[in-house]
Every structure is written in C-alpha cells, then in structure tokens.
Amino acid sequence: MAEDYTKRTEYTGEAAQMKAAHVLLREVPFTPSLPELGYNNRTLHIDLTTLTVTEKPVTQQMKDIFIGGRGFGLWYLWQAIKPTTKWNDPENDIIISPGPLGGNTQYPGSGKSLVVTLSPQTSIPIDSNVGGYFGPLMKFSGFDALEIQGKAEQDVIVVIDGQKGVVRIETAPLEPSDSHVAAEIFTAEYAETEADRRNVSIVSAGRAAENSLIGCLNFSWYDLRRKATRLKQAGRGGIGTVLRDKKVKALVCRGPQVRGDMNHPADMARITKVATKLHKEIHDFDDQQCHMRRQGTAHLVEIMDAYDLLPVHNFQYGNHPDTKKIASWIWDARFTQGIPDGCWYGCSMACSKGADGHIVKTGPYKGHVVTVDGPEYETAGGCAANCGIFEPDWLLESNFYCDTYGICTITFGTLTAFIMECYQRGILNKERTGGLEMTWGNAEAQMELLHQMARGEGFGKIAGLGVLRMKRIFTERGWGDPQLLQDIGMEIKGLEYSQYMSKESLAQQGGYALTNKGPQHDEAWLIFMDMVNKQIPTFEAKAEALYYFPLFRTWFGLNGLCKLPWNDIEPEDNAQTSEPAKVPDHVYNYCELFSGITGREIQKQDIITMSEKVYNFQRVFNIRMGKGLRLHDTPPYRSVGPVTREEYESRAERYDTQMREEIGVNPDGLSVDEKIAITRRYREDRYQKLVDAVYTRRGWTTDGVPPVSKLQELGIDFPELVEVVKQHGG
Amino acid sequence: MKYLQVDFEKCDGGRHCNRECEVACSKTLYKTGDVAYSAIRLLPVKGQDGALAINVCNQCGECVEVCPTEALRQNKLGVVLLDKKVCVACYMCVGFCPTLSFRQVTGLHEPVKCIVCGACVKACPRGALQVAEKPQPEPLIAAR
Numbered sequence: 001m002a003e004d005y006t007k008r009t010e011y012t013g014e015a016a017q018m019k020a021a022h023v024l025l026r027e028v029p030f031t032p033s034l035p036e037l038g039y040n041n042r043t044l045h046i047d048l049t050t051l052t053v054t055e056k057p058v059t060q061q062m063k064d065i066f067i068g069g070r071g072f073g074l075w076y077l078w079q080a081i082k083p084t085t086k087w088n089d090p091e092n093d094i095i096i097s098p099g100p101l102g103g104n105t106q107y108p109g110s111g112k113s114l115v116v117t118l119s120p121q122t123s124i125p126i127d128s129n130v131g132g133y134f135g136p137l138m139k140f141s142g143f144d145a146l147e148i149q150g151k152a153e154q155d156v157i158v159v160i161d162g163q164k165g166v167v168r169i170e171t172a173p174l175e176p177s178d179s180h181v182a183a184e185i186f187t188a189e190y191a192e193t194e195a196d197r198r199n200v201s202i203v204s205a206g207r208a209a210e211n212s213l214i215g216c217l218n219f220s221w222y223d224l225r226r227k228a229t230r231l232k233q234a235g236r237g238g239i240g241t242v243l244r245d246k247k248v249k250a251l252v253c254r255g256p257q258v259r260g261d262m263n264h265p266a267d268m269a270r271i272t273k274v275a276t277k278l279h280k281e282i283h284d285f286d287d288q289q290c291h292m293r294r295q296g297t298a299h300l301v302e303i304m305d306a307y308d309l310l311p312v313h314n315f316q317y318g319n320h321p322d323t324k325k326i327a328s329w330i331w332d333a334r335f336t337q338g339i340p341d342g343c344w345y346g347c348s349m350a351c352s353k354g355a356d357g358h359i360v361k362t363g364p365y366k367g368h369v370v371t372v373d374g375p376e377y378e379t380a381g382g383c384a385a386n387c388g389i390f391e392p393d394w395l396l397e398s399n400f401y402c403d404t405y406g407i408c409t410i411t412f413g414t415l416t417a418f419i420m421e422c423y424q425r426g427i428l429n430k431e432r433t434g435g436l437e438m439t440w441g442n443a444e445a446q447m448e449l450l451h452q453m454a455r456g457e458g459f460g461k462i463a464g465l466g467v468l469r470m471k472r473i474f475t476e477r478g479w480g481d482p483q484l485l486q487d488i489g490m491e492i493k494g495l496e497y498s499q500y501m502s503k504e505s506l507a508q509q510g511g512y513a514l515t516n517k518g519p520q521h522d523e524a525w526l527i528f529m530d531m532v533n534k535q536i537p538t539f540e541a542k543a544e545a546l547y548y549f550p551l552f553r554t555w556f557g558l559n560g561l562c563k564l565p566w567n568d569i570e571p572e573d574n575a576q577t578s579e580p581a582k583v584p585d586h587v588y589n590y591c592e593l594f595s596g597i598t599g600r601e602i603q604k605q606d607i608i609t610m611s612e613k614v615y616n617f618q619r620v621f622n623i624r625m626g627k628g629l630r631l632h633d634t635p636p637y638r639s640v641g642p643v644t645r646e647e648y649e650s651r652a653e654r655y656d657t658q659m660r661e662e663i664g665v666n667p668d669g670l671s672v673d674e675k676i677a678i679t680r681r682y683r684e685d686r687y688q689k690l691v692d693a694v695y696t697r698r699g700w701t702t703d704g705v706p707p708v709s710k711l712q713e714l715g716i717d718f719p720e721l722v723e724v725v726k727q728h729g730g
Numbered sequence: 731m732k733y734l735q736v737d738f739e740k741c742d743g744g745r746h747c748n749r750e751c752e753v754a755c756s757k758t759l760y761k762t763g764d765v766a767y768s769a770i771r772l773l774p775v776k777g778q779d780g781a782l783a784i785n786v787c788n789q790c791g792e793c794v795e796v797c798p799t800e801a802l803r804q805n806k807l808g809v810v811l812l813d814k815k816v817c818v819a820c821y822m823c824v825g826f827c828p829t830l831s832f833r834q835v836t837g838l839h840e841p842v843k844c845i846v847c848g849a850c851v852k853a854c855p856r857g858a859l860q861v862a863e864k865p866q867p868e869p870l871i872a873a874r
Contacts, residue, residue, distance in 0.1 A: 105818040105819055105820045106819065106820055106821055198799070224798075224799065224800050225800075257815075257816075258818050259818060259819065259839065260817075260818050260819025260820065260839055261819065261839060268836075269836045272821060272834050272836075275820075275821060275825075276821045276824050276825050276834055277825075278825070279821060279822050279824065279825020279826060280825040280826075281825075282825070283825050283826045338795055340795070340796055340797065340798040340822070342798055345798050345799065345818045345820050346798070346818070346820035346821075346822065348796070348820075348822045348825060348826065
C-alpha cells in the first residue's frame with residue numbers, strides 16, 4: 001500500500017491551454033429534467049457526421065417491452081443498422097443507458113450504465129455493463145439513453161451539461177486519448193470547482209482502442225478521498241474501438257448535485273427498507289463471506305485455483321503452484337483500505353478497489369506514479385495466471401496499461417495466452433512475432449505486445465485483431481495445424497473467453513457457448529452448482545439452469561444494476577432456503593426495488609418474463625446479423641475437454657474414471673491419444689445433447705431459432721423480427 | 731471527545747417517565763413531537779418481553795469512514811455531524827452503525843443521529859443522561 005494514497009503523477013497542469021484550443025462545432029440547449037418513476041421519457045441522439053443533436057421520445061412500448069439499459073440499447077441499435085452494416089459504418093450506434101432503477105443511491109450496485117453497439121469483434125450486438133457515474137449523471141440531467149451515430153471529421157468531445165442545460169460538440173485536439181490522463185484532464189476542464197468534480201464523469205478509450213478491435217470504454221468517477229478520477233470499464237467486444245472510429249475522444253457529463261430521491265420513486269420507503277437491510281447484511285457478513293469490501297473480486301483467485309478452475313497457460317490447466325503470489329492476501333495489502341470504494345453512491349459492497357502508488361515500469365508513462373483500478377479477478381485470471389505471469393507488480397502494470405490504452409483486460413489476457421501457447425507449440429516463433437519471446441511468464445514480452453498494440457505496430461497489431469482473426473491469419477500463412485488452432489483458440493462468435501475453466505462442467509460449457517454476446521460469464525456461472533455441489537445432474541436440470549439464470553441476470557442489465565450484490569453477499573439463512581442458488585431474499589429485494597421506483601408492481605416471475613422478451617430479441621438480432629444459429633453456439637474443444645496429451649495426463653484419474661463409469665470403456669491399455677479421442681467423442685456428443693435440452697427449454701427450434709409462436713407469446717412479434725425467424729425455419 | 735452518556739442504573743426504560751428524551755430530541759431536531767424523528771430512542775430489548783432500553787449514538791465515528799460523499803465528519807469536539815447539503819441518502823451509515831443508532835426515518839432525506847445537543851439531558855426527569863467526555867480514538871481514516 002502506498003504511504004500516501006493521494007500521491008500520484010498529475011496531468012492537469014496544461015488543462016486550461018488544452019481547453020482553450022477547443023473549437024465549438026455545435027451547441028444545442030435542452031431543458032434539464034429529473035426522472036419520474038425512474039424515467040425521463042426521452043433519449044439524446046447525436047449524429048457526428050451532420051453534427052446534429054436531437055431528442056427522441058421514450059415510448060410506453062419501449063418501457064413495457066425493453067425496460068431500459070441493455071433493452072433500450074438493443075432496440076435503438078436494431079433501428080440504427082441494417083443486416084449489412086459493418087462496425088465501422090457511420091450508422092453504427094453506441095447506446096448508453098442506465099435503466100429505470102439506475103442512479104438510485106440506496107440499493108448497492110445501482111449505478112451501472114449499459115452500453116450496446118455493433119461489435120468489431122463479433123459483428124453482432126455487444127452489451128457491456130459498467131460502473132462509474134456517467135449513466136446516473138446523464139439520467140439526472142434528463143436522458144434515459146444516449147445514442148452516438150455518425151463519424152466526426154476530427155477528434156471531438158460531446159459535453160452534456162445537466163446543470164446548464166446544454167449539449168456541446170467541441171473539437172479537442174490536444175488532450176491525450178489515454179484514459180487515466182483524459183479522464184483527469186476533462187474532469188478538471190468541465191468541473192467548475194473542486195466540489196463540482198463529483199458531478200462530472202468522462203467516457204473515454206485510449207490509443208490501443210484506435211489501433212485494435214478490442215478497445216474498451218472507461219467510465220470515470222471522482223474519488224473524493226483519493227482526489228483522483230477512477231475508472232471502470234465497459235470491456236467486452238470492442239466498444240472503445242467504435243468510439244475512437246467515430247473520432248470521439250471523450251463523452252463528458254456534468255450532472256446536478258445528486259440527492260437520494262432523484263428518480264422520484266413511487267414509494268421511497270420500500271426502497272430504503274430493502275437497501276438498509278442489505279447494507280446491514282454486508283456489514284455483518286462480508287468479512288465471513290466474500291471479503292468484497294477489502295479485496296473486491298480478487299478474493300476469488302485462490303478459490304478458483306483450489307477448485308482447479310483458474311485458467312493457467314491458455315486454459316490448459318486449472319491451478320498453479322505460484323497462484324499464492326497473486327492471491328487475495330497480496331491484494332488485501334496492496335489495496336488502500338478504509339475508503340468507500342463504490343463505483344456509485346450507496347454501494348456498500350465497495351468492490352472497486354484501488355492499488356495506489358504503482359510506479360509504472362514500462363512504456364510512455366514509465367516512472368509515473370499511478371492508482372491502478374483493480375486488479376479484479378478477471379484481470380488476475382487473464383493477464384496473470386493464463387499467461388503464467390505470477391508477479392503482482394507486473395499484473396498491476398498490465399492492468400494499468402490495458403485500462404489507460406482502452407483495452408479489455410479479459411480479451412487481452414485470453415489472446416495473449418493463446419499467443420503464448422502458439423509460441424510453446426512452435427506455431428509462432430521469434431521470427432514470426434517480430435522478436436517478441438512470447439514464452440509463458442514473460443511479463444516484459446507481454447507488455448511490449450501491449451505497447452505495440454497501442455502504437456499499431458508489429459505483431460501487436462495482429463494480436464489486437466483478437467483470437468478469431470489470428471486463427472485465420474496463422475492458417476493463411478501456414479502456421480500450425482488449423483484444427484489445433486481451432487481447438488485452443490478460446491473464442492466463440494469472435495469474442496474471447498472470460499477467465500473460468502469450463503472443461504469439467506458441462507453446464508458451464510453451455511453457460512459460455514449458449515450466450516447471446518459470446519463467452520462471458522455474466523449470463524450464467526454454474527460451475528459450483530454443477531461440478532462442486534452437483535445440484536443439476538441431469539440434462540433437464542442443466543437446461544433449466546441455462547434457462548433461468550441467463551434470464552435472471554439479463555434483468556440487471558435492463559435496470560442499471562450490478563450482479564454482485566445479488567449473490568456475493570448472502571443472508572445468514574440463505575442456505576436453509578428452498579433454492580439457495582437463487583438467493584430468494586435478494587430476489588424479493590429486487591421486486592421491491594423495481595416496484596418501489598417505477599410503481600409497476602412485479603413478482604419474482606415477472607423478472608424472468610421481462611428478461612425473456614429482451615433475451616429473445618437479442619437472439620433474433622444475432623440471427624439477423626448472421627450469427628445466431630446452433631452452428632454459432634459451438635465452443636472450442638479446449639473449453640469442453642483435454643486437447644493435448646499433457647492436458648489429459650494432468651487430470652488422467654478424472655478422465656479415466658469418467659471413461660470407465662460414464663462412457664463404459666475400460667481405459668486400461670489404451671494410449672493417451674486413443675483415450676483423448678474417446679473422451680472427445682463422448683464430450684462433444686454430450687454437449688450437443690445439452691444444446692438440444694436448452695433449446696427445448698428456451699422454446700427454440702433445434703437450430704436455435706425462436707419460432708414465431710415464441711415471439712407472439714413474448715409480445716415481440718414485430719414484422720421485422722418475424723421475417724428474420726421465418727427465413728430460418730422459426 | 732463529547733458523547734451522550736446514559737446511566738442505565740437511573741434510566742428504567744420508560745417505565746416511570748413519558749419518554750421525555752425522545753420528545754425533546756424530535757422537537758429540537760425536527761420541531762415535531764413525532765418521536766420517529768428522534769435520534770435517541772427507547773427500543774425493545776431482544777429477548778426481554780416488553781422491556782425497553784435507550785439506544786443512542788456513541789460517536790464512535792465508524793460511519794465517517796463509510797460515507798461516500800464525506801457528508802459525515804467529526805467536529806473538534808469529536809461529535810459526528812452530517813452535512814445535509816452533500817448527503818445523497820444512501821443510508822450506508824445506517825446499515826453500518828455498530829450500535830444501530832443511525833436511523834432512517836420515512837419521509838426524511840437524510841438519516842438521523844445524535845449531535846450531542848443536550849436537549850434530552852435537560853428533559854430527562856430521572857437525570858439518567860449527561861454530556862460526557864471520553865478520549866478521542868485514533869482516526870480511522872489517515873494517510874497511510
């Protein structure tokens with residue numbers, strides 16, 4: 001931990017001159033408003049090609065069917081693009097929406113913004129759930145969503161000033177695009193006083209987002225204790241790349257001074273009752289349960305290792321003797337403790353930990369003293385364990401640069417691990433990487449790869465295209481066996497895996513592969529239910545879990561909520577309830593929260609019904625864009641079973657037992673290659689049976705298409721959706 | 731540091747008084763006789779049927795660390811005061827109060843706590859309350 005957690009390199013010295021260089025391109029006034037029952041009933045639309053700023057109504061139908069957040073994003077994106085649209089076409093749209101519950105300051109985890117765009121990586125819609133103050137401040141300025149279409153001719157910023165009631169588009173030629181600098185400078189430029197900084201939030205990317213397909217967005221908030229702009233990431237799918245392609249350097253929102261009743265809820269007492277109850281649960285039990293307040297999600301590192309679930313060496317193995325070097329107790333000591341680290345007001349779970357006083361070792365910021373936001377579990381799993389780099393200082397280094405360059409740490413971790421395995425197997429070598437020795441554990445090579453990505457140079461430029469495109473490029477160049485590349489390249493639909501081993505959990509194989517946006521664990525995390533607690537043994541039980549949980553978790557994204565306070569804290573008696581995995585008391589809280597804010601009375605089943613409309617809409621959207629069928633729900637074999645001899649042998653007892661007891665084959669006397677082949681046939685067949693069961697439960701055809709009758713049942717049988725599914729036998 | 735000291739020998743949990751402390755507090759803080767607004771409360775004692783006991787802030791300051799907006803600060807006398815202008819009504823202080831003495835009151839934006847004004851001291855007919863001094867604990871938030 002740093003001696004003085006407020007000490008860091010400052011970047012605001014020339015902010016005044018930088019601001020003076022801005023040229024105002026458009027200024028449009030608006031009437032600031034506060035939501036009623038969680039909604040402002042209008043959206044702000046900006047076209048950067050024509051420099052037009054308009055307001056659009058949020059209709060009752062939008063609220064009834066799409067709720068808000070990710071639902072609004074998908075709906076607007078559908079209107080904005082055509083089936084032929086590419087990610088870098090001007091009509092591609094970035095939509096940011098916090099949802100009707102977003103911005104309430106009482107219930108933990110209520111400050112999320114949902115971002116949707118057409119992904120450069122997957123060519124289908126991507127949705128990302130991010131903290132920071134932007135969404136709530138935009139909402140309290142008067143808008144339920146922001147749409148950014150078109151492309152500017154030069155670097156611009158969009159300023160939404162909810163105190164003055166004006167939207168401005170300005171050039172911003174001098175500010176760096178890297179987020180830890182950009183967020184600090186733009187906050188200083190647009191806050192009128194030190195006290196006003198808490199009312200300003202910045203959305204930015206960074207120079208690697210400009211030169212790769214895997215760019216992320218950083219959403220800032222001003223940390224009063226640290227006197228620093230902090231960052232949270234909308235990481236997955238390349239949204240930062242789209243932002244920079246549109247030549248947006250930053251989105252700036254200056255909202256009003258926040259109060260606790262700005263959503264104008266229907267019944268404040270219902271909200272405060274469940275919120276204070278949850279605050280007290282976190283106070284009483286977090287120290288015994290997940291330690292989120294001290295360690296954030298980094299508390300998971302050694303737990304995943306203990307259960308053989310921590311991805312090591314590109315998901316070959318599930319644990320490593322050096323995991324202890326990046327375990328939770330290391331971060332407990334590195335994170336500055338005793339600071340309310342919520343990424344929005346009212347989040348007593350406070351998992352946005354910060355490692356202060358990191359002295360940058362490499363690259364353009366070498367020698368600077370910075371606060372690193374994290375590392376979170378996913379970053380530790382991806383950038384460290386998966387690459388075999390078990391050094392906390394190097395993890396802080398890669399975490400810092402991924403964030404400030406505007407790169408998703410999950411994607412960067414998985415694609416670097418893929419490169420390192422290719423290097424291990426001779427598919428890549430020093431000549432092919434332009435001199436980078438991509439051996440396991442080589443942190444300096446990992447960092448140089450990242451800096452190349454930021455500069456758009458060398459092998460880093462190829463890496464920044466992601467695993468899907470690297471597989472194609474390597475195959476075209478005759479590097480490696482295409483089947484092996486397919487088996488070990490951990491992506492589906494073009495999106496890299498997040499950091500859990502699904503190999504020994506069939507349900508989680510589906511949890512990753514049967515997702516809308518690609519293999520991210522935010523739809524379903526079923527490994528403990530399936531593999532450890534064995535609560536869902538049959539195909540039908542797994543299918544039920546793969547029906548319920550993705551829909552339940554989708555609801556967070558419709559409403560501007562974080563998933564973590566749902567089950568990373570549990571009531572004392574949760575284990576005694578009928579369905580502990582669902583955390584019934586917290587489901588009750590969410591019904592109270594929604595009913596209390598919107599005045600629309602809901603019960604727990606309504607959560608599923610609301611999500612199912614949007615979830616199926618997104619599936620049809622994928623089909624419309626050419627990537628939503630059974631074929632596209634196929635995982636790489638690495639996530640299903642052992643690809644290589646080393647992998648088989650590392651878990652030989654488990655695999656031999658399965659062969660004997662489940663497959664009905666005696667492994668004695670068989671070669672490892674024979675056993676791999678037998679295991680593979682069994683597991684791939686088993687996965688297909690799971691897909692059948694899940695599609696049946698979801699009410700889809702065997703090709704994964706929601707039929708017209710399903711669309712009618714859900715009330716989303718709009719002509720354009722019906723047309724799409726009919727073309728595919730739905 | 732100053733805090734409100736309760737003499738539990740003298741206070742009999744409202745059996746022989748008209749809960750003057752609560753009334754005086756709510757009148758002083760919010761000009762109402764509705765004792766729901768009082769920062770000092772006579773609350774049921776768990777496991778003791780019908781018994782009540784005083785519950786009031788002891789100025790321990792744990793809430794100061796929790797507050798995301800720095801609305802809570804200890805003044806020079808050690809009393810934790812709330813700045814209503816920057817409070818966002820998150821009620822984390824309410825959930826994290828170790829003595830359950832920070833209260834959320836329906837209809838009020840800000841939570842309610844004792845500010846050691848002494849109104850209840852004067853009102854108590856049994857002389858059970860006094861403004862007392864205790865050593866200031868080490869600050870919970872410090873540059874480290």
